[in-house]
Amino acid sequence: MRHEKRGNLKMATPHNAANMGDIAETVLLPGDPLRAKVIAETYLEDITQFNSVRNMFGYTGTYKGKKVSVMGTGMGCASIGIYSHELIHFYGVKNLIRVGSCGSIAKDIKLGEIIMAQGACTDSNYAHQYQLPGTMCAIADYELLKTAQETAAEFGYPYRVGNILSSDIFYTETPEWQQWAKMGVLSIEMESFALYCNVARAGVKALGIFTVSDSIVNGEELDAEARQNGFTNMMQVALETAVR
Numbered sequence: 001m002r003h004e005k006r007g008n009l010k011m012a013t014p015h016n017a018a019n020m021g022d023i024a025e026t027v028l029l030p031g032d033p034l035r036a037k038v039i040a041e042t043y044l045e046d047i048t049q050f051n052s053v054r055n056m057f058g059y060t061g062t063y064k065g066k067k068v069s070v071m072g073t074g075m076g077c078a079s080i081g082i083y084s085h086e087l088i089h090f091y092g093v094k095n096l097i098r099v100g101s102c103g104s105i106a107k108d109i110k111l112g113e114i115i116m117a118q119g120a121c122t123d124s125n126y127a128h129q130y131q132l133p134g135t136m137c138a139i140a141d142y143e144l145l146k147t148a149q150e151t152a153a154e155f156g157y158p159y160r161v162g163n164i165l166s167s168d169i170f171y172t173e174t175p176e177w178q179q180w181a182k183m184g185v186l187s188i189e190m191e192s193f194a195l196y197c198n199v200a201r202a203g204v205k206a207l208g209i210f211t212v213s214d215s216i217v218n219g220e221e222l223d224a225e226a227r228q229n230g231f232t233n234m235m236q237v238a239l240e241t242a243v244r
């Protein structure tokens with residue numbers, strides 16, 4: 001840890017202006033900070049904003065009477081690595097639920113489906129910091145995953161649970177995704193591996209839930225209306241998981 005935990009209660013980090021107590025134990029983490037604003041304004045009550053450093057907006061409010069926060073993470077393992085580390089080590093956050101979009105690489109997955117990341121593979125070097133004598137298997141918290149799966153089943157939303165790839169590379173000249181697809185990996189996003197590593201190292205919990213926004217297999221993308229519906233389903237699952 002390059003930045004040590006501060007001893008006083010009123011504290012901020014280089015990237016987060018919140019004071020201790022401003023942030024709930026459970027935080028929803030969209031990549032896009034404007035998405036965090038929309039989530040807070042749409043789904044939470046009694047919201048207060050705790051961060052705007054670098055426009056990485058963070059809010060705390062209540063959902064069904066329980067305190068929940070939502071904050072952007074930015075894109076990629078490096079960015080979510082910083083924000084989730086600070087939430088855990090400086091603000092005492094215990095449950096980190098990433099909500100995002102992903103591109104499918106499995107042929108039978110439909111646009112708009114929900115993917116729950118049971119595990120996250122990566123092409124990033126994020127786990128290098130732990131000096132492990134092997135390969136890290138980055139996994140979701142079982143209880144969060146079970147709750148999300150039960151919630152999606154209860155609501156009747158189409159969902160898949162499985163392995164995903166957190167890639168450092170969005171634009172690529174070579175179709176590496178085909179190799180991951182052969183290993184049963186369902187879809188690609190860019191952040192969950194770092195999140196799962198950070199929570200494993202800290203002994204707290206995380207889950208990544210995604211809407212399939214595009215197919216890397218055939219280039220199809222959700223239109224605006226379908227994207228909104230998929231997002232709404234995913235948010236309902238994430239919020240119920242946050243408070244159950």
Ligand code: ADE
Binds near residue numbers: 189
């Ligand atoms: N998030 C949504 N679609 C994606 C894709 N095709 N690659 C990486 N991250 C994504």
